Amino acid sequence: MILVLSIILLLLCLLVGGSRGFKAFIVFFVDILFCLLNIFLIGSGFPIIITTFILCIILAYIILYFVNEYNKKTVASFISTVVILIILMFIVYIFISLSHVQGFGVEYIEDIGWCSYSIDLNLVYATISSVIIGLIGSIVDTSTAISTAVYEVYDKNPHLTMKELLKSGHTIGKDVIATVTNTLLFAFLGGFLTLMIWLSYFDYTILQVINNKVFVLQFLSIMFNALGSLLIIPITNLITCFLLTKNNNLFVKKLEDRIESRKY
Numbered sequence: 001m002i003l004v005l006s007i008i009l010l011l012l013c014l015l016v017g018g019s020r021g022f023k024a025f026i027v028f029f030v031d032i033l034f035c036l037l038n039i040f041l042i043g044s045g046f047p048i049i050i051t052t053f054i055l056c057i058i059l060a061y062i063i064l065y066f067v068n069e070y071n072k073k074t075v076a077s078f079i080s081t082v083v084i085l086i087i088l089m090f091i092v093y094i095f096i097s098l099s100h101v102q103g104f105g106v107e108y109i110e111d112i113g114w115c116s117y118s119i120d121l122n123l124v125y126a127t128i129s130s131v132i133i134g135l136i137g138s139i140v141d142t143s144t145a146i147s148t149a150v151y152e153v154y155d156k157n158p159h160l161t162m163k164e165l166l167k168s169g170h171t172i173g174k175d176v177i178a179t180v181t182n183t184l185l186f187a188f189l190g191g192f193l194t195l196m197i198w199l200s201y202f203d204y205t206i207l208q209v210i211n212n213k214v215f216v217l218q219f220l221s222i223m224f225n226a227l228g229s230l231l232i233i234p235i236t237n238l239i240t241c242f243l244l245t246k247n248n249n250l251f252v253k254k255l256e257d258r259i260e261s262r263k264y
Helices: 002-043 048-068 072-099 106-112 123-156 162-201 206-210 213-245 250-262
Strands: none
Touching: 002 048, 002 123, 048 072, 048 123, 072 123, 072 213, 123 162, 123 213, 162 206, 162 213, 206 213
């Protein structure tokens, strides 16, 4: 079934996206390999937080530049992604540490009963790593949507000032917010459904549910994904508008020269 679904995915990528669709298909499996690599490196004793952050940056770079190529849109998205990842690393660390959701809940006792508990691994950092990896896709997706939309507005109206372009980007961002938050909500509700049925079957009270380690971790993951997707909208809008309108800036000029050199 995995092979059949992979073939269907490949055909749809080629049909809808052409060469870029094929690149997206390749990146899909590269993402899986990087996640496995992250697990291997953590198991080998590498610093969990640093390893995860570096691999997420590499993943964002591959997703943006390999599929969408090197241009102002991808540069803006990449810078925004790095900024948001740095901000979220601190936020996630604080909330995961205070909420004590690391490790396994009592529901997994039978599954892990035969495992050895003598592992040299900081489960707080491991939980932070899983949350960060879970949100990298949503923030890159949201950032790309905003930068592409703002770029198209400017491409059709190159006379717009930075202030006018920021206003247009803000309007686009407000339209994206509703779809992004709802998409994240329903994506996680699918995972919640089995858990809620299980908790209901064993007659968990409301207080027990909202204090359940598994439930809280899933809920925090939704909040972090939504927070990252919301924060990256104005940041991407600002950076994209700056790169498009500030043509006299030294950084922008160097960027334009590099983009032109890559075309040949």
